[in-house]
Amino acid sequence: MKSYKNAQEYTAALMDYLRAHGDEEQAVPMEAYMRHQFAFLGIRSPELKALMREWMRMHGGPRAEGLRETVRVLWSQPEREMQYAAMGLLEKRRREAGPAELPLLKELILTKPWWDTVDLLASHQVGGILANHREEREGTVDVWIRSGQLWLQRTALLYQLGYKGKTDTGRLFGYIRHCSDSTEFFIRKAIGWALREYSKTDEATVRAFIASASLSPLSVREALRAAERRKGAGGAVKE
Template identity: 40%
Template sequence: MSVDEQLVKAIRAGLAGLADPVKAPAMRAYMKSAMPFRGVASPERSAFLKGILAGHILPDRVTYSATVLKLWRAAEFREERYAAIALSGHRAYRQWQDRELVPLYEEMIVDGAWWDYVDELAIRRIGPILRADRAGVTPIMLSWAGDADLWRRRTAIICQIGAKEDTDTDLLTRTIEPAIAEPEFFLRKGIGWALREYAKTSPDWVRSFVDDHPGLSGLSRREALKHIG
């Protein structure tokens, strides 16, 4: 793979330079993370990454994908994985956000297996790719909705958050329905979140959906109707 090792090393060194070992244990505990933290707070991390990513543009798609994966796979601290996600979505590489990147994001979703990674990837990476290529990506999301992996399923449910009028309600329905009877918190919460956000655009549709699906958990129902009664 054509990894830009210079960028990888610069990101790791910069995060190490911002490390706060006093904050790190609390951040790790809050996120229930097996991987340690450097202790770099989100504003400082974002400012650092904004500068370094803007000043070091990768030359081609292969180098971009390989460098994202190197940062992700070789990460020793959680902030390095946050950096991989930030690199993946940098505006300089917007033209490469298409169906070919879905396997890369799928690896990060399944391997990351926690909400802080998955929600960003689902909503800000998979979602836009889906809206740009419904014919190609809708079948993938339908497959993920029935997958054994919790995080693929959550991604399928929440990937349309923020789509507003562009929401495919048939897809939303078909990704939610297989999870309705599941006891898993992250699925129930994801269902409620997806419906609550779409209710800002179409409250009547959400009310009807909730009425038509009496098997929804109390959590999903409360979240869905939170702002519309």
């Protein structure tokens, strides 16, 4: 396993490694799929995951003290795969992450934001930290939901996606009511997604909430999609 003197050397080598595996032809449809908002190297998700596994096998992850620097440098690059690689490195250290990482995560959410990065940062990184540090919710997601900033609000709506029976329904439903009059597509979809996930744990409560709230047709349709599928299958569908 090759080691590097510092985060700068490690990050430069990783970027060279990824760029060497780019495919200009494949980049064209990838950029089109993301509405030409970002440049791409042309490395599809399965290939990128395989490349990162091989990189980690050969070089390991960045040292703990250099992780933030590596992530920030990768995030600053024009190619979208660099941001995906940064999220992969964060994922490797997810169990070690604590409240001290929340400012960095907020920075990443607000930098080059789109659903492909924000949703994973919300449900994996922010959600993981706040599951273990409930006391931090008041100073983060409670503030973000009132910020009026699209991607921070979406993060606040989605951070509990994997919580199941540990979902703080008071916060979830309160956040949804706060955003229920939003005309933003990504907010309406997030409302539906969050409710759909919780319906797999407590469908009756979700249906009762929908009946009491003024939600957009899109949010309601998304929220009930899994429940209606289960109903149509006689309750036999396992989500």
